Structures are given as C-alpha cells and as structure tokens.
Amino acid sequence: MRLDHKLIVSAVEEGSKVLDLGCGDGTLLALLKEQKQCHVSGIEINEQAIYEAMAKGVSVSHGDIDSGLEDYSSKRFDYVILNGSLQEVLHPKKVILEALRVGKKVIVGIPNFCHLPSRLQIFFTGRVPRTKGLPYDWYDTPNLRFLSIKDFRDFCHKHNIRITKETAVLGNRRMAFMRNVLANQGLFLLEKE
Amino acid sequence: MADLGTVKTQFVTFCETPNELLLKSGEKLGPITVAYETYGQLNADKSNAILIFHSLTSDAHAAGFHEGDKKPGWWDPMIGPGKAFDTDKYFVICANVLGGCKGSTGPASTNPKTGQPYGLGFPVVTIEDMCVPQKMLIDHLGIKKLMNIAGGSMGGLLAQKWAIMYPESTESCILIATNTRHTAQQIALHEVARQAIMSDPDWENGVYYNRTIPARGMAVARMIGHITYMSEKSMDEKFGRKLMRKEKVGYDFSTDFEVESYLKYRGESFVQRFDANSYLYLSKALDYFDLTEETGDLIEAFKPAKCAFLVVSFSSDWLYPPYQSQQMVKALKANDLDVSAILIESSYGHDAFLIEVDNQSKVVSHFLQRFEKKSNAVRS
Structure with a gap:
C-alpha cells in the first residue's frame, strides 16, 4: 500500500462518509471501504479511470472538480479528500473552500515542488525540473499549480483554515524535519471554524 | 457467452x-x-x-x-x-x-x-x-x-x-x-413525426384497422426518428456520400445516396411492425413528461x-x-x-x-x- 494511502486511511474514522475529489481508479476509496467501513464516493474526470473505480464497487460520478461541488449540501461528508488533485485544478482556492463547506474535515495531499532535487535541477541546469514524482515536461503536464509545503501552510493561514495535522512524505518514508526541502509530498488535515 | x-x-x-x-x-x-x-x-x-x-x-x-x-x-x-x-x-x-x-x-x-x-x-x-x-x-x-x-x-x-x-x-x-x-426540440421532432402520420390520407382519424394502414406517414415518421438516433459523425462514417447501385448521381428524384435508401428501408420495415396510433400516443406521453x-x-x-x-x-x-x-x-x-x-x-x-x-x-x-x-x- 502507498504510504500516503496508509496515512490517510489511518487518519479517517471508521464508518465515515468520504468524498474523494479526483479519485482516479478508486484505490484509496476501496481501501477506506474495506478497512474503515466508510461510505465512499468519488468524482473523477477520466472515463477509463471510472470503469476501474466502479469495478472496485465504489460510487463515482464523472465530472470536473472545478465545477462539481455545488450539488452537495453543507457538511454532508465527514471527510473530503483532495490527494494529488489540487495542483491540477483551475480554481484551487474555490475548490478547497467548497471542500471545507461540504466536508467537516478535509484531507489535502500535495506534491512539494520545492523538494531538494527540484531545487538542485533549477539551480544547476537552469531548467524547469523533472523528477520521479513530477515527470512531466512543461508543455505536457496535468499540473496547473506549483506549490510547496510552505506555500500551502501560508494559504491556510491567510484563509483562516486550521491545519490540525501535517505529515510529510518522501517515497515510502515519513519526513520529520526540513519537510519543505526533503519531502516530495505534504499531507494536511484541515478544518474551518 | x-x-x-x-x-x-x-x-x-x-x-x-x-x-x-x-x-x-x-x-x-x-x-x-x-x-x-x-x-x-x-x-x-x-x-x-x-x-x-x-x-x-x-x-x-x-x-x-x-x-x-x-x-x-x-x-x-x-x-x-x-x-x-x-x-x-x-x-x-x-x-x-x-x-x-x-x-x-x-x-x-x-x-x-x-x-x-x-x-x-x-x-x-x-x-x-x-x-x-x-x-x-x-x-x-x-x-x-x-x-x-x-x-x-x-x-x-x-x-x-x-x-x-x-x-x-x-x-x-x-x-x-x-x-x-x-425539451422544445424533442417535442418538435415528435410533432413532425405525428403530423407525417396524421396527414397520411390512410390514417382516417385513426380508424384504419382492417383497412389500409397509413404506411407512408409511418415511414416518414420513422425516417425522422432514425435521423435523431444517429449522430452526424456516425451517419457520415456509415454512409458518407456513397451512391446506391450507381456510378454517378441520376439527376432525377430516384434514390441516389445510400443514406436515402437506408432511411426508406428503415421506414418501410417499421410500418410492418408498429401501429401508427400507438406511435402517436407514446410520443405524446414522452412529450408530456x-x-x-x-x-x-x-x-x-x-x-x-x-x-x-x-x-x-x-x-x-x-x-x-x-x-x-x-x-x-x-x-x-x-x-x-x-x-x-x-x-x-x-x-x-x-x-x-x-x-x-x-x-x-x-x-x-x-x-x-x-x-x-x-x-x-x-x-x-
């Protein structure tokens, strides 16, 4: 199991109602359903991924998370998950605030664009970095937003969003210090008063 | 299977x-x-x-x-x-x-x-x-x-x-x-089909059983239906501008194109298997929905x-x-x-x-x- 999935599954309480925005092939939702008896649903934009997610027995609806949340009533979900999808949306601020409206808690997983190898590539090669976690060329990438763990903390502070838990990951290891330099992924548990 | x-x-x-x-x-x-x-x-x-x-x-x-x-x-x-x-x-x-x-x-x-x-x-x-x-x-x-x-x-x-x-x-x-x-478009398409049936002289206000059925009107209704069931792309892929058993167009009103022949065939076969009045009633039920x-x-x-x-x-x-x-x-x-x-x-x-x-x-x-x-x- 991927470490980020493991950390998310352990953070979610049993029997919760969970919405995964950009749920892909439904792997994480299937884990939450099996291991935490959660009531799960997802939104996904890729048709092929939906077939795979439905094969895992989860409810998925076809749509764009940039425009997909106004259908849901407030605080309808215990958790809304945005794992690895936030950097691909057009209106991240709107999506996070909407996620905090429909969910009591929001779990966000972001790729850290200021991870050390990226910094070194920029510094030494003078080119936009391509790493294992971010393997795309600038002209052919699903990523629209480039942010670091620090940037995300700043965003939450500015918008009065409380980070109740933060974890940083490098591959299959958790990073306890110098997260913004050493980790390639940040995971946050958010709440808003 | x-x-x-x-x-x-x-x-x-x-x-x-x-x-x-x-x-x-x-x-x-x-x-x-x-x-x-x-x-x-x-x-x-x-x-x-x-x-x-x-x-x-x-x-x-x-x-x-x-x-x-x-x-x-x-x-x-x-x-x-x-x-x-x-x-x-x-x-x-x-x-x-x-x-x-x-x-x-x-x-x-x-x-x-x-x-x-x-x-x-x-x-x-x-x-x-x-x-x-x-x-x-x-x-x-x-x-x-x-x-x-x-x-x-x-x-x-x-x-x-x-x-x-x-x-x-x-x-x-x-x-x-x-x-x-x-929607208005869906109702409009149905209305054209209904008018095709009702303007066929054989329809006789629906009293055609054991007489001549309104076959021409039914066929036209079905032709319209078939156009709405396909997309522009699927029609073009299936028929294109292919001609029907000819080398060149006839410069008359015979069947030139395959798509014409297909619609006529669909229309005629439908007449044999469906009741005209039933088409009127069912299409109306849809429009009322x-x-x-x-x-x-x-x-x-x-x-x-x-x-x-x-x-x-x-x-x-x-x-x-x-x-x-x-x-x-x-x-x-x-x-x-x-x-x-x-x-x-x-x-x-x-x-x-x-x-x-x-x-x-x-x-x-x-x-x-x-x-x-x-x-x-x-x-x-």
Whole structure:
C-alpha cells in the first residue's frame, strides 16, 4: 500500500462518509471501504479511470472538480479528500473552500515542488525540473499549480483554515524535519471554524 | 457467452371492471393486459429481480429469440448468461408499456364496450400511467423489492418516475441516455413525426384497422426518428456520400445516396411492425413528461427517491444530450442520494445505448454487483 494511502486511511474514522475529489481508479476509496467501513464516493474526470473505480464497487460520478461541488449540501461528508488533485485544478482556492463547506474535515495531499532535487535541477541546469514524482515536461503536464509545503501552510493561514495535522512524505518514508526541502509530498488535515 | 435460447411472451390482465385504472387525465381504463417476458430464475427470497423498461418503439421482447426468429430481442447484447444483466444471477423482467402495440393494451386493442379497436377512443396515457400496470405485474409476481430497475431513452423516463412513485420498491436504478423533461426540440421532432402520420390520407382519424394502414406517414415518421438516433459523425462514417447501385448521381428524384435508401428501408420495415396510433400516443406521453411539473423544481421532484442511481450518457447523443443527464445527477446529489454517473465517449448518437455494449456492460455489471445478496445467489 502507498504510504500516503496508509496515512490517510489511518487518519479517517471508521464508518465515515468520504468524498474523494479526483479519485482516479478508486484505490484509496476501496481501501477506506474495506478497512474503515466508510461510505465512499468519488468524482473523477477520466472515463477509463471510472470503469476501474466502479469495478472496485465504489460510487463515482464523472465530472470536473472545478465545477462539481455545488450539488452537495453543507457538511454532508465527514471527510473530503483532495490527494494529488489540487495542483491540477483551475480554481484551487474555490475548490478547497467548497471542500471545507461540504466536508467537516478535509484531507489535502500535495506534491512539494520545492523538494531538494527540484531545487538542485533549477539551480544547476537552469531548467524547469523533472523528477520521479513530477515527470512531466512543461508543455505536457496535468499540473496547473506549483506549490510547496510552505506555500500551502501560508494559504491556510491567510484563509483562516486550521491545519490540525501535517505529515510529510518522501517515497515510502515519513519526513520529520526540513519537510519543505526533503519531502516530495505534504499531507494536511484541515478544518474551518 | 451463451445466449438465452427461445423465449416466450406472457400475458396477465389487471383492472377488470369495476376496478378500472384511473388515469392522470381523469379517464378510466380497463381491463389492462400486460405483455411481459422474463429471463433467468427468481431466487427463493425474490431478491434478485430486475425490471427493464423499453424505449419508444421497443417491446417486452428484450432478449433471447422468439420461435423461428433470426433476430434476438432489442437488448440481447446486454441481457443473458454472463452478460451485463446476468441471467445466471438475476431474474430479468421486461413488459410492454401501456399504450404500446406488442401485446399490452393500447389503441389497437379491442375496446370491450364497442367490440372495435379503440383507435382515438383510447385515453391519453402518461409515463406515470404506464408505471402503474407494471407495478401490478411486479406485485403479481410476488416481488416486494426489486434489486434494480433500468431503462434507456423513454425507458429512463419510466425508471425515474418509478423511483419517485414507488421509492420502497427498488434498491437501485439505472438511467441511460434519458432526461428529466422533454425539451422544445424533442417535442418538435415528435410533432413532425405525428403530423407525417396524421396527414397520411390512410390514417382516417385513426380508424384504419382492417383497412389500409397509413404506411407512408409511418415511414416518414420513422425516417425522422432514425435521423435523431444517429449522430452526424456516425451517419457520415456509415454512409458518407456513397451512391446506391450507381456510378454517378441520376439527376432525377430516384434514390441516389445510400443514406436515402437506408432511411426508406428503415421506414418501410417499421410500418410492418408498429401501429401508427400507438406511435402517436407514446410520443405524446414522452412529450408530456416533465418531472418538475408538480414541484417546479428538480431537486424537490427527486425528494421521495431512496435508491442508488447510475446515470449513463453518451457524448454524441444530441436527442438526449449529456448536459440533461448532468442536471439529473446534480439534483440526485442534492438529495444526498448514492449516485454514480458516467459520460461514455461514443460517436453513435442516441443509438449508442443499444450499440456501446462493452463500456456500458462494465459499468452496469459492476453497479449491479453492489446490490446482490450474496447468500441468495441462484447458482454459484
């Protein structure tokens, strides 16, 4: 199991109602359903991924998370998950605030664009970095937003969003210090008063 | 994959005098015969039943072969052993709608009061009215709760109405290439088809039984229908500008293009198998359909619904465009219902619900599996 999935599954309480925005092939939702008896649903934009997610027995609806949340009533979900999808949306601020409206808690997983190898590539090669976690060329990438763990903390502070838990990951290891330099992924548990 | 082999249509009659059905229009109708077919086995606790609703010109014969027929039922690629609606596991029912002409009571049936076919004496029926005799059929079969109801096109209208009228009677609902209210364009297309039939001199105000049928009007109606079922792309791929058994165009009004020949063939074969009055009544029922009629609001309209939904639409369907399915999904979600939805990429237009078997089968079979009661499987 991927470490980020493991950390998310352990953070979610049993029997919760969970919405995964950009749920892909439904792997994480299937884990939450099996291991935490959660009531799960997802939104996904890729048709092929939906077939795979439905094969895992989860409810998925076809749509764009940039425009997909106004259908849901407030605080309808215990958790809304945005794992690895936030950097691909057009209106991240709107999506996070909407996620905090429909969910009591929001779990966000972001790729850290200021991870050390990226910094070194920029510094030494003078080119936009391509790493294992971010393997795309600038002209052919699903990523629209480039942010670091620090940037995300700043965003939450500015918008009065409380980070109740933060974890940083490098591959299959958790990073306890110098997260913004050493980790390639940040995971946050958010709440808003 | 095996097929169902030979199947037979069965009949049951409800609403005998004095228990006629009170229709939405205020008129009463009875007796009402329902023609239906079933495939697979009903399990011991009757928890594996699926009711399929057919489209405008289809009928109860959804799958398998009638004795001596070369062509199977209209949704045979989806229904049968090992198929999406797997008859090794599920008991599948399909009934001809009220107002139809394939065994259920409709305008071509004999009016018990006159001994003659109803013709235009048949009361106007709505989608809601069509659900009632089918519910009587489900009660008659002793099924308290269906595992699923499913319908494409007009069938999807019945399925939505059913989920709202009888919320306790089904676990889940599949809505394919359908919408929540007939739009001006959909009504307009139907009206052209109706006018084609009614302006045929042989139509005779609907009194043509045992005389000459309004074949020309019916054929034109069907030609219009077929254009709306395809997409521009699928027509161009299938026919292009290919000529019909000629090297060059004839500079006359004979059949030049293959597409003309195809439409004529479709029109003529339809005349043999469908009743003109039934076409008028059913198309009108579709046009009257508006889920928001009473509530004024779609979210409110779905409020009584309780089951889980799967909504399927097709990218090139311009008769029931995907955005209409998206509105449906929004309203279902706003009611906190369990909703799955997929927009399937296809160039086949509205017909995709009959043609796109592979992708449709994937979503339907996996969705249905969620509602199986494992301990009650008919066969392992």
